[in-house]
Amino acid sequence: LHPSRCRYLSDLLFKLAERSVIGLGANTQVIYTTHSSYFVDLHRFDQIRLVKKVPSPDSPALQSTITRFTLEQAARELARICDADPTNFTRESFRARAIPIMNTIVNEGFFADVVVVVEGQSEVGALWKLQEIMAKNWPQLGIVVVPAEGKNNIDRPTVIFRGLSIPTYFIFDGDAHLSGKGREAAKNRNHRYLRLACAPIEDFPDTQVNETWAVFRENLEKTFEEELGCLLYTSPSP
Numbered sequence: 001l002h003p004s005r006c007r008y009l010s011d012l013l014f015k016l017a018e019r020s021v022i023g024l025g026a027n028t029q030v031i032y033t034t035h036s037s038y039f040v041d042l043h044r045f046d047q048i049r050l051v052k053k054v055p056s057p058d059s060p061a062l063q064s065t066i067t068r069f070t071l072e073q074a075a076r077e078l079a080r081i082c083d084a085d086p087t088n089f090t091r092e093s094f095r096a097r098a099i100p101i102m103n104t105i106v107n108e109g110f111f112a113d114v115v116v117v118v119e120g121q122s123e124v125g126a127l128w129k130l131q132e133i134m135a136k137n138w139p140q141l142g143i144v145v146v147p148a149e150g151k152n153n154i155d156r157p158t159v160i161f162r163g164l165s166i167p168t169y170f171i172f173d174g175d176a177h178l179s180g181k182g183r184e185a186a187k188n189r190n191h192r193y194l195r196l197a198c199a200p201i202e203d204f205p206d207t208q209v210n211e212t213w214a215v216f217r218e219n220l221e222k223t224f225e226e227e228l229g230c231l232l233y234t235s236p237s238p
Contacts, residue, residue, distance in 0.1 A: 006038035014044060037107035042099050046070050050110070050164045069163030071095055077159050081195045098156040106146045106157050109168075113142030115161045117154050117170040120147045123220055127171075151175070152189060155196050169212055170196070173219040176204035190215075 016030045032039075033051070040048065046068075053062040071091035078094055079086040109115035118124060124145045131138045138144075148154045154170050161168040172193050175186035187203045194201050197213040207217045216223045225234075 006036055010039050010041065035111050037104040037110065040102075040107045040110050042071075042095050042102055045095070048110075048164075050166070065165075067165045069160070074098075074156075074159050074163055077163070078155065081155055081159070081192050083191070083195065094156075098160065101148055101150075101153045101156050102160070106148070108144050109146050109157065109161050109166065110164070112144040112166065114144075115157075115166055115168045116143065116145040117148055117157050117161075117168060118145060119151055119154065119171075119173065120149055123147065123171065126220060126224075155192060158196060169214075171214045171216075174204050174207075174215050174217045175219065177218045177222070 013030055013032055034040075048068075050067040052065050052067070054065050056063040071094050075089040075091055075094040076086055078097070079089040082089075109117075116127065118127065124147050127145050128138075131143075146157065148157055151173065154172055158168050158170045170193070172189075174190055175182070178186050190204060191201050193213075193215070194205065197210070199205075199210070199213075204217060205215050207223060208215060
């Protein structure tokens with residue numbers, strides 16, 4: 001379906017569920033399943049249920065699990081990450097912070113087996129090319145890489161996906177090369193992401209790869225240059 005038709009259908013189903021359509025019975029319940037990112041909306045986030053088939057120790061057949069995560073829970077987690085007063089973080093404030101980030105591209109994470117959250121499109125392109133070179137076949141494994149479109153935006157998609165028990169990996173730049181006000185902002189951002197990782201707090205962590213997160217001390221480009229060597233890194237493609 002065209003995106004506009006998806007949104008229209010989503011709105012119609014919501015109205016049916018709210019029983020706001022004239023002539024609809026009072027006991028009508030609407031449940032719909034989807035693999036379309038256009039049907040996932042933070043305005044109705046508390047009504048989302050993630051259903052998965054998982055192995056069971058008690059049966060050879062896969063069992064269905066249903067996961068729910070609320071905006072109140074997301075707000076509390078964001079307050080922890082920011083090391084801030086939780087009373088200043090509400091469901092509405094979290095929604096306002098998350099809506100600009102959770103676009104239809106990022107929303108593909110709701111349907112993934114594993115999500116990798118990165119800063120922007122350049123990181124998406126680099127990681128996707130690496131998996132292609134290494135023949136990892138991420139699409140077959142249900143792995144998606146989504147861009148948060150900004151250094152400061154990685155936490156909200158990660159909080160949402162992890163809250164729904166979707167395995168989520170995130171990667172960020174430590175920006176240790178910055179100076180002045182930019183350096184102070186980078187330090188505070190690093191603290192926030194290290195809390196998200198439940199890792200020891202330090203101003204500018206060294207480049208490292210962990211089980212659920214990774215950081216480049218400066219940035220991805222600088223790491224490539226160091227690993228490849230300046231001459232190979234700057235040489236034009238054949």
